[in-house]
Amino acid sequence: MMEAESDLIMEPESGANLTGAEILLKALAAENVELIFGYPGGAVLPLYDALLQSPLRHVLVRHEQAAAHAADGYARVSGKPGVCLATSGPGATNLVTGIANAYMDSVPLVVLTGQVPTTLLGTDSFQEVDITGITMPITKHSYLVKDVREIPRIVKEAFYIAGSGRPGPVVIDLPKDIQAATTVPEEASLNLKSYKVFGKGNAGQIIEAAKAISASKRPVLYAGGGVISSGADGALRELCRKTGLPVVTTLMGIGSLPHEHPHLLGMVGMHGTVTANYAVDDCDLLIAVGVRFDDRVTSGLGHRFATKAKVIHIDIDPAEIGKVVRAGIPIVGDARQILESILERVEAPEIEDWWRQIRLWQEDHPLNYSQTDLSPRLIMEKIGELAGETSIVATDVGQHQMWAAQFYPVRRSRHFITSSGLGAMGFGLPAAIGAQLAQPEGLVFLVVGDGGLQMTMQELATIVQYDLPVKIALLDNGVLGMVRQLQGVFCGERFSEIQLHANPDFLKIAEAYGILGMRVKTEAEVEGAVREAIEHRGPVLMDFLISADEWVWPMVPPGKAITEMLGR
Amino acid sequence: MLHTLAVLVENHPGVLTRVSGLFARRAYNIESLSVCQTEDPDISRMTIVVDGDDRVLEQVTKQLHKLVVVHKVVDLTSEAVVNRELALIRVKVNADSRSEILQTVDVFRGQVVDMGRSSVIVELTGDSEKIDAFVRTVRHHGLMELVRTGKIAILRSDN
Numbered sequence: 113m114m115e116a117e118s119d120l121i122m123e124p125e126s127g128a129n130l131t132g133a134e135i136l137l138k139a140l141a142a143e144n145v146e147l148i149f150g151y152p153g154g155a156v157l158p159l160y161d162a163l164l165q166s167p168l169r170h171v172l173v174r175h176e177q178a179a180a181h182a183a184d185g186y187a188r189v190s191g192k193p194g195v196c197l198a199t200s201g202p203g204a205t206n207l208v209t210g211i212a213n214a215y216m217d218s219v220p221l222v223v224l225t226g227q228v229p230t231t232l233l234g235t236d237s238f239q240e241v242d243i244t245g246i247t248m249p250i251t252k253h254s255y256l257v258k259d260v261r262e263i264p265r266i267v268k269e270a271f272y273i274a275g276s277g278r279p280g281p282v283v284i285d286l287p288k289d290i291q292a293a294t295t296v297p298e299e300a301s302l303n304l305k306s307y308k309v310f311g312k313g314n315a316g317q318i319i320e321a322a323k324a325i326s327a328s329k330r331p332v333l334y335a336g337g338g339v340i341s342s343g344a345d346g347a348l349r350e351l352c353r354k355t356g357l358p359v360v361t362t363l364m365g366i367g368s369l370p371h372e373h374p375h376l377l378g379m380v381g382m383h384g385t386v387t388a389n390y391a392v393d394d395c396d397l398l399i400a401v402g403v404r405f406d407d408r409v410t411s412g413l414g415h416r417f418a419t420k421a422k423v424i425h426i427d428i429d430p431a432e433i434g435k436v437v438r439a440g441i442p443i444v445g446d447a448r449q450i451l452e453s454i455l456e457r458v459e460a461p462e463i464e465d466w467w468r469q470i471r472l473w474q475e476d477h478p479l480n481y482s483q484t485d486l487s488p489r490l491i492m493e494k495i496g497e498l499a500g501e502t503s504i505v506a507t508d509v510g511q512h513q514m515w516a517a518q519f520y521p522v523r524r525s526r527h528f529i530t531s532s533g534l535g536a537m538g539f540g541l542p543a544a545i546g547a548q549l550a551q552p553e554g555l556v557f558l559v560v561g562d563g564g565l566q567m568t569m570q571e572l573a574t575i576v577q578y579d580l581p582v583k584i585a586l587l588d589n590g591v592l593g594m595v596r597q598l599q600g601v602f603c604g605e606r607f608s609e610i611q612l613h614a615n616p617d618f619l620k621i622a623e624a625y626g627i628l629g630m631r632v633k634t635e636a637e638v639e640g641a642v643r644e645a646i647e648h649r650g651p652v653l654m655d656f657l658i659s660a661d662e663w664v665w666p667m668v669p670p671g672k673a674i675t676e677m678l679g680r
Numbered sequence: 681m682l683h684t685l686a687v688l689v690e691n692h693p694g695v696l697t698r699v700s701g702l703f704a705r706r707a708y709n710i711e712s713l714s715v716c717q718t719e720d721p722d723i724s725r726m727t728i729v730v731d732g733d734d735r736v737l738e739q740v741t742k743q744l745h746k747l748v749v750v751h752k753v754v755d756l757t758s759e760a761v762v763n764r765e766l767a768l769i770r771v772k773v774n775a776d777s778r779s780e781i782l783q784t785v786d787v788f789r790g791q792v793v794d795m796g797r798s799s800v801i802v803e804l805t806g807d808s809e810k811i812d813a814f815v816r817t818v819r820h821h822g823l824m825e826l827v828r829t830g831k832i833a834i835l836r837s838d839n
Contacts, residue, residue, distance in 0.1 A: 256694075273748060306748070306752070307748050430745070431746055434735070
């Protein structure tokens, strides 16, 4: 009898009794999960025990926040939901920033958390927090598993919800006794009566949109993250070719057209190009695709944004339509399918005069190189040139992020990875880890500041442990540059608590982890350093010493219309 | 403007938190909310009275639809509906006021469900205006305690 039982545990077959932990890992494998980013702890002991027998690869990060960000970076590059795992209590709360980040940028994540046993739920027991409650405002949905038999269905639903419609994070909270409980798992099926995913878009509205485009005199297409997540970048290129539309992108939309594309006017909004902002302000038709009129684009002034334009708003989330700007032609559905349908019906508008105006703005208001010894623009352009078309760039948050957005020649969708909506410093390094694991053969650059790097610097150990050849371009100015710039512009240069006086020697940090370090002080040294970094087989940290007086221009002050830019 | 929404949701623990949390974080104002299981034990019905213009209402409705647990949202504001509230009201009484109060309860078709030496409890159903009117009428006798359920509403037949 005893022998028979141990046989069952050794080689579980279908129809055999499995633990909740085993059922969970099988369910993940059934969803084509290959990688889990995680950190173990008491409430996930059964899961980590079962992991030893599972083909799933686990990446041990050094802080749970990095597990969520890495899963996020992995999802953005691969297009598949990222999976992260943490224990109950502090493990779960450490994921919160990463979950919020994924929620704001509509990134599919399945977040697994351990929980205290159901018998202790609600008793303030050791490492107990109500993580489904805490994350309710920042998740698309969440589950607290109360019965081991529910696991296959919940996992199936979680992946479906995370990846479909407007993607987002889903939390599954797993009490320890449920992980250890056994059952014979049954075939799972979705039980989502009221969850609806929009697809093709209304045919009548699509015809209206095609007509409006064909008849427009000064159209602009405003492309966001939805173009990338729906895989509409090909349709967008085709639409540009057929109609000659000029395109502006959001931060999330970078990569939807190649950087050098003649129709791309650059990023719109607070640190957008003058041309992009003027074009949006002056257009008679705004074709908004997969965007949410975020306040970093509109300055929080929906009523003063593109006031001369009729608005076509294409989005998969009905709640985004009419939230900030009234749409004359709203179309709910998948951006790729809708753009393809518009393509079939649209005719090229006559917009030669409009392009003449746009070219004049471009000549009058180019983005400028700075005058200091080591220009961030030059660093971005040099890396982009040497790294080539297939390189992926991940960024942290701050000035360097805006320079990367403005100057790094991103040529493909899913190749620019950045924390947009939440603006979470510390995102860059773990996101680069996720990006590299999604494209093991790819060349991944991380552009990061000295402030943000130190928020998740412990993850240098993760890149070394997993032999990830991430190339780190540290734009090191010894200050919290973006905050300093804001204080410079809005607080009369009264700089408050932005000096990072006790920065470590980053080359010694690199050396301590076994990473190749280089210091770059002048523009003459940039090319050699970047070449060496690319040729080096392992991870590299390039410490670019830039001036704290490098600021990001142009800049729309909050509350001003997007044509009221400083630093034109 | 006040709007009355009927929201059909899954009858699970935590669903009320999801709905009320949505209202709180998006700064929508709930005037009243009542909820109970429906004829289908898997479904609960919430009647939510919310204050806002048409634009706010459009957002509320769309955001509610995004919750996986929400099956259906109907704005009953401009529909022909029967709506009711239940109130239990404790009013101070003495020998002089007793008969006047009992008469008022009669006029409003209420019921005295408990009578003490110095107070009575009145049960009253009706629309919000009727309950407001009763409260105004008896207030000067001494309104000791007031419990109201919040509005529930149902579409009239043959609509």
